[in-house]
Amino acid sequence: MIYLDYHSTTPVDRRVAQKVMWAMTDGFGNASSTDHEIGDVAEAAVKEAKGHIANLVGASPRDIIFTSGSTESINLAIRGTIQHLENKGIHPHIALSAVEHKAVLDTCLALEEQERVKLSILPVNTQARIDLAQLEQACASGIHLLCVMAANNEVGTIYPIEKIAHIVQTYNVPFLCDASQAIGKVPIHFQDWGIIMLSLSAHKFYGPQGVGALVVKRGHPLEPLLYGGGHQRGLRSGTLNLPGIVGLGEACRLRALEMEEDERAIGKKRDRLQKLLTEKIPGLVVNGDQENRLAGNLHISIPGLPNSAVIARVRHQLAISTGSACSSSVEAPSHVLRAMNLDEDIVEGSLRIGLGKFNTIAEIEAAASILAQAIQAVREAMVTS
Numbered sequence: 001m002i003y004l005d006y007h008s009t010t011p012v013d014r015r016v017a018q019k020v021m022w023a024m025t026d027g028f029g030n031a032s033s034t035d036h037e038i039g040d041v042a043e044a045a046v047k048e049a050k051g052h053i054a055n056l057v058g059a060s061p062r063d064i065i066f067t068s069g070s071t072e073s074i075n076l077a078i079r080g081t082i083q084h085l086e087n088k089g090i091h092p093h094i095a096l097s098a099v100e101h102k103a104v105l106d107t108c109l110a111l112e113e114q115e116r117v118k119l120s121i122l123p124v125n126t127q128a129r130i131d132l133a134q135l136e137q138a139c140a141s142g143i144h145l146l147c148v149m150a151a152n153n154e155v156g157t158i159y160p161i162e163k164i165a166h167i168v169q170t171y172n173v174p175f176l177c178d179a180s181q182a183i184g185k186v187p188i189h190f191q192d193w194g195i196i197m198l199s200l201s202a203h204k205f206y207g208p209q210g211v212g213a214l215v216v217k218r219g220h221p222l223e224p225l226l227y228g229g230g231h232q233r234g235l236r237s238g239t240l241n242l243p244g245i246v247g248l249g250e251a252c253r254l255r256a257l258e259m260e261e262d263e264r265a266i267g268k269k270r271d272r273l274q275k276l277l278t279e280k281i282p283g284l285v286v287n288g289d290q291e292n293r294l295a296g297n298l299h300i301s302i303p304g305l306p307n308s309a310v311i312a313r314v315r316h317q318l319a320i321s322t323g324s325a326c327s328s329s330v331e332a333p334s335h336v337l338r339a340m341n342l343d344e345d346i347v348e349g350s351l352r353i354g355l356g357k358f359n360t361i362a363e364i365e366a367a368a369s370i371l372a373q374a375i376q377a378v379r380e381a382m383v384t385s
């Protein structure tokens with residue numbers, strides 16, 4: 001089985017797993033237990049993890065709130081900001097890009113449905129690029145929150161977050177950047193760029209599932225979603241997930257050290273796979289912004305060939321996914337590809353391939369052959385049926 005679905009989740013780095021194991025056994029304490037040394041050890045481990053996260057994203061350790069992952073971070077950022085505005089008697093207006101992950105999109109749509117916010121969706125072009133002039137217009141119109149992701153989870157397009165943060169600062173607009181797919185792959189400078197809120201999930205960069213963080217600039221007002229023991233300055237109550245946090249920290253430490261080299265190697269393998277597939281598969285289309293995409297992303301379509309038929313043939317040998325959401329098992333047309341205004345047969349024939357640091361060149365060559373053969377077989381079956 002060759003794993004090429006790294007946008008969905010990544011295997012945990014064994015060095016990270018060792019740290020998680022330590023936190024579950026020897027270092028098992030409750031970081032809020034201030035009455036004994038076992039609690040102190042856990043607290044120190046949390047502090048160390050915060051340092052590694054802060055270092056990777058260029059933030060202060062004090063800015064970090066641990067969560068169960070990006071979905072929760074995004075909900076806290078959006079709903080927490082909106083609740084605060086409502087408490088002040090404001091009816092908030094949110095602008096978001098059309099290609100945001102469902103965690104952002106559906107949170108905003110639910111608030112709109114409840115008539116709690118007004119929404120403006122910022123369109124993208126056929127490569128999923130956003131129009132910065134339009135984004136600036138939205139900011140100038142007096143919005144209360146802007147949501148733009150750092151990199152797209154389907155076509156891998158990387159967004160100009162530094163420029164966007166600069167624009168929002170000019171108009172004093174709070175800015176949420178969903179960096180789930182970008183962290184550990186492209187540099188992010190939270191403080192220097194002036195980002196207000198940033199979400200991340202450990203399992204997207206070789207850390208464990210079910211843990212993440214929201215990085216929030218000091219002074220940005222947020223209302224909590226969860227009430228309880230008042231942990232994390234009352235913003236996210238609940239006993240800290242020590243194994244997860246330690247794993248997240250270690251994953252960040254390793255990315256800071258190894259990201260550049262790993263991503264360069266991953267990019268070379270992706271380019272090799274793209275070349276092989278283009279040679280072997282007549283009519284293959286590469287989607288997205290080839291000048292500006294994540295090193296591990298390869299999003300392709302074989303127009304006129306349903307992606308489900310291809311997946312059905314390769315699923316026991318190759319882990320790749322259809323162009324639809326990485327978040328659910330529900331088969332729905334991808335809102336990202338639709339927002340890119342791609343032809344119906346491109347959308348229906350789309351396949352998302354995600355490479356990571358554990359892929360070997362032998363796997364890449366084998367994957368290209370498996371995929372090319374499967375596509376040939378589907379084509380032949382369609383002709384005879």
Ligand code: PLP
Pocket residue numbers: 007008068069070071072101103149151152153178180181201203210326327
């Ligand atoms: N945002 C993006 C861009 C993602 O790719 C994902 C992962 O599916 C999420 C948010 C949600 O992350 P999680 O499922 O870890 O909460």
